Amino acid sequence: MPALRAERLQRDLELALRLADAADAQSLPRFDAADLEISTKADRSHVTDADLATERAIRGILEVERPEDGIFGEEYGAQGSTERQWIIDPIDGTANFLRGVPLWGTMIALAIDGVPQVGVVSMPALGRRWWASAGSGAWTATDAAPRQLQTSQVATLDDASVSFQSIGQWTEAGRRDALLALADRVWRDRAYGDVYAYMLLAEGHLDMVAEFDLKEYDIAAAVAIVREAGGRMTSFDGEETISARSTLATNGILHDDFLSLLHA
Missing domain, CATH: 3.40.190.80 (D-Maltodextrin-Binding Protein; domain 2)
Incomplete structure (x- = not known):
C-alpha cells in the first residue's frame, strides 16, 4: 500500500508541474503589461485578467485529467470532493504583479483529507520553481539539475x-x-x-x-x-x-x- 500511495503521489506531482507550466504560459506574458486589466473584489483586494486566466487554465486541465478530484481556487471558489482537493492560488502576490514587482507566483497543492501532500510553487518572473510530495523531499530547479531543499540548522x-x-x-x-x-x-x-x-x-x-x-x-x-x-x-x-x-x-x-x- 505505501508503494502504491507513493506512485500515485508521484503522478499527482507530475501533473502539478504540468499545471505550473500552463499557469506560467498565462501569467508571465501579462506581467508588467501596459494593458493589464485590474479590478477590485468585494474584500477590496485586487484581481487582474492574469489571475482569472491562470486559474481557468489550471481548472481546465484538472477537469479533464482529474474529474473525480475537487478544486478550491482563489478566484472561482470550491467544487467537488474535499477528500482529494486541488488548492490553487493563481497569482500569489497580485499587488506585486500589478506594480511590476517580480515577487509573485502560482501556488498549486493537492490536499488529501485536508493535509497538503503535493505542492508546487512557480515564480516565472524569477525563473524559479519549487516542488514537493509527501515522503519524496522538497526540490528546486537550478541551471545544472534539481537540488533538494533543507531548512536551516539555526538553533537559537x-x-x-x-x-x-x-x-x-x-x-x-x-x-x-x-x-x-x-x-x-x-x-x-x-x-x-x-x-x-x-x-x-x-x-x-x-x-x-x-x-x-x-x-x-x-x-x-x-x-x-x-x-x-x-x-x-x-x-x-x-x-x-x-x-x-x-x-x-x-x-x-x-x-x-x-x-x-x-x-x-
Missing part, C-alpha cells in the same frame, strides 16, 4: 532571521506587541512578502515566517514544500491545520521557541 533565536510580512497585518490581528518582541529578540527581521518568504525558509535562508488573514490557497503549497524540506508549519497557535487563518512556519528546530516567544 539570537541567530534567527525572520520574515514578518507586514506591520499592518500584525496590527490588524492584534499582534503588534508580539511583533515588536520578535524583532527585539532575533538577529534579523525583514518583510520579504507573500510566497517567496516561505521558499526562502525551505531553502534555509530564513528561519521563520508568520502571517495572518489567510485562506487555504495562500499556504497549502508552501506547507507541502516546507514540511518536506524539514521545517514545520502550524497555525499561529500551534494547530496542525491550514484552515486557521494564520500560519507560523519555521525551520522546525525553533518552532516551539517561536511559539513561546510570540505568546509570552
Whole structure:
C-alpha cells in the first residue's frame, strides 16, 4: 500500500508541474503589461485578467485529467470532493504583479483529507520553481539539475532571521506587541512578502515566517514544500491545520521557541 500511495503521489506531482507550466504560459506574458486589466473584489483586494486566466487554465486541465478530484481556487471558489482537493492560488502576490514587482507566483497543492501532500510553487518572473510530495523531499530547479531543499540548522533565536510580512497585518490581528518582541529578540527581521518568504525558509535562508488573514490557497503549497524540506508549519497557535487563518512556519528546530516567544 505505501508503494502504491507513493506512485500515485508521484503522478499527482507530475501533473502539478504540468499545471505550473500552463499557469506560467498565462501569467508571465501579462506581467508588467501596459494593458493589464485590474479590478477590485468585494474584500477590496485586487484581481487582474492574469489571475482569472491562470486559474481557468489550471481548472481546465484538472477537469479533464482529474474529474473525480475537487478544486478550491482563489478566484472561482470550491467544487467537488474535499477528500482529494486541488488548492490553487493563481497569482500569489497580485499587488506585486500589478506594480511590476517580480515577487509573485502560482501556488498549486493537492490536499488529501485536508493535509497538503503535493505542492508546487512557480515564480516565472524569477525563473524559479519549487516542488514537493509527501515522503519524496522538497526540490528546486537550478541551471545544472534539481537540488533538494533543507531548512536551516539555526538553533537559537539570537541567530534567527525572520520574515514578518507586514506591520499592518500584525496590527490588524492584534499582534503588534508580539511583533515588536520578535524583532527585539532575533538577529534579523525583514518583510520579504507573500510566497517567496516561505521558499526562502525551505531553502534555509530564513528561519521563520508568520502571517495572518489567510485562506487555504495562500499556504497549502508552501506547507507541502516546507514540511518536506524539514521545517514545520502550524497555525499561529500551534494547530496542525491550514484552515486557521494564520500560519507560523519555521525551520522546525525553533518552532516551539517561536511559539513561546510570540505568546509570552
